[in-house]
Amino acid sequence: MAPKVLVSDKLSETAVQIFRDRGIDVDFEPNLGKDKDALLAKIKDYDGLAIRSATKVTEKILDAADNLKVVARAGIGVDNVDIPAASKKGVIVMNTPFGNMITTAEHAIAMMFAVARQIPEASASTHAGKWEKSKFMGVELTNKTLGVIGAGNIGGIVCDRAVGLKMRVIAYDPFLSEERAAKLGVTKVELDELLERSDFITLHVPATDATRGMINAEAIAKMKKGVRIINCARGGLVIEEDLAEALKSGHVAGAAFDVFEVEPAKDSPLFNLPNVVCTPHLGASTTEAQENVALQVAEQMSDYLLTGAVTNALNMPSVTAEEAKIMGPWVKLAENLGAFIGQLTDEPIKAINITYDGAVAEMNLAALECAAIAGIMQSTNPDVNMVSAPVIAKDRGIKISKTTQEQTGAFDAYIKMTVVTDLRERSIAGTVFSDGKPRFIQIKGINIDAEVGEHMLYTTNQDAPGIIGTLGGIMGKNGVNIANFTLGRSEQGGDAIALLYVDGKVNETLIKELCDTGLFQSVKPLEFDVA
Known part of the structure; x- marks a missing residue:
């Protein structure tokens, strides 16, 4: 029997035809993903589910999906898929991580131009029959310093395009090597230096515990007056309330946002402020990008369902069944x-x-x-x-x-x-x-x-009496239970390490208490996926 695939979001007809051409039984229902109850009732019949962002693949949906083997997202973001639940169910989750890189980078550049020249406001004014030529005084990009936060796939393309615009480009990225920076034609700097030097700042990092809220009132205070901020990466990287205050005070001259902390964004502190350009998460919204990711999803799903080959899987290794x-x-x-x-x-x-x-x-x-x-x-x-x-x-x-x-x-x-x-x-x-x-x-x-273990604590110190007692005492004081305690040393009195497997996340208070003892060279909480 041929594998059955449900396409529950809008996908190009060309992509749907790929399934048919390869012998896949496909149902194309582009509005089904918006109706979670209808999807829940129908999902049990399918081996594969092809989605965009409208379909929410929840644990409840997965529990009802008796035959489901693979979920594939046409795009990079999989926030709408419960990956842990999918893994537990044995369902592979795929995405298309490289299909919309150029499109998103180009949107960031377009937003930078728009906010530099106040194009949306000037256009609205002119459409209204006004001729406010003196009101919309812009700035050039040439010779301005662009600070790129995150110089990975998309950020790297932005760097390349900005260098072509004759901007001075500086980049902050913990994983950016000097060799890669030189190849891009950018200067690698620390975050504080980027904040202090940049005329424009654009963000291209994922939303993690380390990056959420990274542009806040404290960070904005370090920026030069008149800076302009662009975010086409992820909502929540910038504290919108803090940015709104800085825009009102004039410290920040403009902002251009394609992503918001809450989406769909019906209300934001940034809305209706002068020289703030807002778009509804259009970074990947070009004909070319949508076609590319749709075709990739169809090919990947067909390969897996017909041959077992796994490409761009987020929750399993690319290995054969054998x-x-x-x-x-x-x-x-x-x-x-x-x-x-x-x-x-x-x-x-x-x-x-x-x-x-x-x-x-x-x-x-x-x-x-x-x-x-x-x-x-x-x-x-x-x-x-x-x-x-x-x-x-x-x-x-x-x-x-x-x-x-x-x-x-x-x-x-x-x-x-x-x-x-x-x-x-x-x-x-x-x-x-x-x-x-x-x-x-x-x-x-x-x-x-x-x-x-899922939650661990790693410490280094000089081998000396009292370390075990100190660790155990402070862990107990903070209510953290130790499941396993492993010690090692190079020699008596030499370098020593401890690796603790604990029952919950280690908080900052506990880490500070350990550091304040002066006994440890380093104290680092660690998290592992043990599923």
Whole structure:
């Protein structure tokens, strides 16, 4: 029987035809996604669901989807899909991460022009029969300093276009290497310097705990008077109330926003302020981009349903069905090793070396490498997946190398990852035990044996009496229960580490108390996906 696919949002007829041409039984109901009850009643019959942003794939929808194997989003954002619930149900979630990069970058440039020359207001005035030529005095972009926050795929294109406009471009991105910056023709700076120097500031970062609200009253106070701010990335990166006050005071000369904290945006502090350009999340809204992502979704879903090939999956490794049973735990280990290093590394990574020892050296190393790199990148960009991570690493000038070797130690197999920055080398190794669970076995050259938990705490210190008591006492005082406690040291009195598996997230108060003891060189909370 042919696989059945439901298209519940607007998708091009060409994309729908791809399903038919490849033997897929497809139902095209572009308005169904807006009616959650109707979707709930119908979803049980389908193997695949192709969506845009209107369809909300909730846990309730997934529970009703008895045959569903894959959900594919035509676009990059998957906020409308409950990925953990999909993973638990065994449903693959795909997206098309590269189909609308140019379109979104061009929209940011267009918004910058619009706010620089007050084009929307001038157009409305002229349509009203006014001729207010002296009212709309603009500024040139040439020789102005553009600060780009986030120089990844879209931000990198904005940098390239702005350099072509003869702007002086500076960029803040923790993962931007000096080599990549030089290739883009931009100057890499820290965030405070970017805020202080920029005439225009444009944001191109995902919405994470670290980036939400990053442009607030405090950040705006550091900016030069007359700055103009553009956000075509994600709502919530800018505190809209703080920006509105700065616009009213004249400290900020203008703003251009395509995204808002609450969407659809019916009311915002930015609405109806002078020289504020607003569009309804049009970053990906061009004929070319919509066609590109639609065609990609149709091809990806057809490939998976007909051959089992997985492309741009957000919640599973790109491995064959034959490899999955053996490689699954090792893919998770590689991801955990990358996540460990990614969460500890703040400076740009220049190189990543992965050593595969023993039996693991005979596995699908490409998939393991992708999982490891994705683990690193996801610490700052949760949208990264196993397919996009290597591309992003290459764009940022990160050198990836691997070493394979026969069994050299006590373990039948292990993976060791080393990252190189301008300041240091950092390494971690792990293995998979017979129970299929990943374990950390070495950090900084110090041997340990630590189970991987969802919430962990990592500390470094000089080996000395009282460390265990201090850790346990402060954890207990703050009501954090320790599930597992692993210690290691290089030698008596030398470097020592502790890795604690705890029952909940470690809060800032606890971290501060540990740091204030003066006993620890570093204290770092860690989060891992152990599903």
